[in-house]
Amino acid sequence: MNKVDNIKSSENKCKNQRCITQTEKYVPQSFKLLDEKNKLYICEYCDGENTFEKF
Numbered sequence: 001m002n003k004v005d006n007i008k009s010s011e012n013k014c015k016n017q018r019c020i021t022q023t024e025k026y027v028p029q030s031f032k033l034l035d036e037k038n039k040l041y042i043c044e045y046c047d048g049e050n051t052f053e054k055f
């Protein structure tokens, strides 16, 4: 399993406005780490790229 992080903080939401996590609040955030240096994560629902500074 390649899943690295399960993001629970509501601050770390997927930025893709069409992503299911934007409209369905019960859906837990789930991201895969793509680039550790650039803090780049891929949303598991929409494959959208997100950067999170807080990790």
Ligand SMILES: [Zn+2]
Binding pocket: 014, 015, 016, 019, 020, 021, 043, 044, 045, 046, 047, 048
């Ligand atoms: Zn997403």
